[in-house]
Amino acid sequence: MSLLRINDLKVHFPIRRGVVFDRTIGHVRAVDGVSLEIQEGQTYGLVGESGCGKTTLGRAVLRLVDVTEGEVLFGGRDLAGLDAESMRRERRNLQMVFQDPLGSLNPRQNIGSILLEGLQTHGIGGPDGGGDGPGAPAGRSERRKLVLEDQHRRVVDALERVGLSSKALTRYPHEFSGGQRQRIGIARALVLEPDLIICDEPVSALDVSIQAQVLNLLESLQQELGLTYLVIAHDLAVVRHVSDVVGVMYLGALVEEASSDELYETPMHPYTRSLMSAVPVPDPEVEDARERILLSGDLPSPANPPSGCRFHTRCPWRQEELCDTERPELRPVRGAAEGSTHRVACHYAEQILAGEIRPDEKLAERIVHGVG
């Protein structure tokens, strides 16, 4: 069953100019028509380079930025249409882990109060699971005490799950190392017992040895608690490692989506192929032997995206006419194996894979063939 379903989501930011008259002179199309589905208990990895709109997409799901158009169906409810108060209540079920663990923790709050805050705002805790309700003990102070005890228990429980002791409760964020801070960020999300956690670059600020600890932690939490993740990252190797399904974004749209193994084995979209060929592998033999597709130039501006296929300005396999004029839909791959969910947004994906279309050597800055 799909837990989260996004239908044709668009997030546009207006560009304003003028001192006296605040004119809108255009829009940055950060997310421009993305549809995807996340199954319960799975990890969906969203990968792309900076400026492709992956973070904006994650924030739009939580309504931390305004949705311009489209639907975000979470367990059947459209989050995009909720009013602020209902959305606030709904956020108990959708939590986020941020990239910068120090920047996302208040330096003047101790860990105990950081973790309690969510429980208090959502009124969680107490003998019956909720702050007040039928069946609660009669005495007000007694009830209050039970609530506090229960909240404390939940906080300690969440801390232990992420591998920290209850000694951390009275300490402040600056007293922890980067990896520990990221664990606190994860505990803060966990304490509310959410269904979906959106991890925005959860490990990119950490050292490699710590990265692996946090990735393993996310994985074991998923197994224990049946969590669903939306992992947003720029590191294809990290995304492939943690995800069941991977979506590749380029300039505000998904260009390819497939199961993690399928995407790695047969990347179809030219952008995915060049992205994969650019990820360094810590093995000299692989590095020497492989083909590298170097893209020329930089990402075009999302305020003025290219016509037709967004990638045609940098695509080495670009063909006349169709690529420049018609924007390809994200469509199932033709001739894919039974049960495959591989989708790609390229007019010529199959022909490129079959080798019927040769890359234009001039447009690709260089395709470096392996020497090994």
Place this chain on the structure above:
Amino acid sequence: MSSSTPLLAVDELSVVFRGRGSDPEEVRAVDGVSFTLEEGRVTGLVGESGCGKSVTSLALMGLLPDRGVSVGGSAVMRLPGGEADLLKLSQRRMRDLRGSQLAMIFQDPLSSLNPVVPIGRQVTEILRRHRGLRGSKASKEAADLLYRVGIPDPTRRLREYPHQLSGGMRQRALIAMAVACRPRLMIADEPTTALDVTIQAQILELLKDLVTEEGTSLLMITHDLGVVAGLCDDINVLYAGRAVETARRAPLFADPTHPYTVGLLGSIPRLDAPRGEALTPIRGSVNDNIAWTDGCAFAPRCDHYTMECLQGPPQLVTAGAGGGAAAADGGAADRAAGAGHAYRCVNPVRHADVVDRTVLESPAVVGDDEEAQG
């Protein structure tokens, strides 16, 4: 292609930051690092944050502050006017060398460019200072440089300010400034960390070309073992201010010996690894180390440690001295005296598939001279 003396021989470099006022505790950021750089080769310094890799580069460039820091050891470089120890040269002499003989590329291209000065002036500044070019001659040369590092439409770009360039373009501009006077030695401190992977691939390819075409020696400082695998010829893995393993590229990855190197390699999710394979992270964090004087700094995080590890600082020993697999590989290569594969560990990770490891039982203890040979 290697000559009798290396271009730069760094020997027992140490950098100590003195505490101030009420906190007189010293911090040994770099604690005896030795390596050599040769022309046309790329040497990598790899390690996590806090291992001393950036401080090493700043010390070599003479960019550390005068006060509160003491730099020890030596860094002898072959210069046009004979050999000189970079660490002992006067400020004035270093200023002449920086840019013309030594150049540095920093991690964050936006903060290393002056935001209020056009790119053109920043590039021509170096041409004026070191090559005496002025006016239209200088700007023509600057445009040439930008073109060489792959910036399209260089004359227009020269008039623009850093914020108008994309991240990859800024890094290219910095590289253009670094290569302006054809330095013999370039230091790149995490040059691609702030960039996207596709841009990173472009920049790495550019650096590789510069090394091959110009015969520059490149000191590559990075935390990314993937980048190292693709670019570096010789690799030094640093931990807590000391090299824990040094090797040429192939043996390091095929046969990592120090538990820290093994741990690093096990921590990285690989794009080509079968999915579902669990990562094997290193326990704890960099804060958990002990002083090298008490034993191996890595011992508290190490899975292989024994009481021996805590008895004094471990020495750097050569792997398979006298005919081991790694030494044979080093000897066959173009390096006159193969420094080969060395590690600083008393309980190295042994690979069952490497038979020659038996020679490790009588390791030749190599002291100060281990890198300065040749």
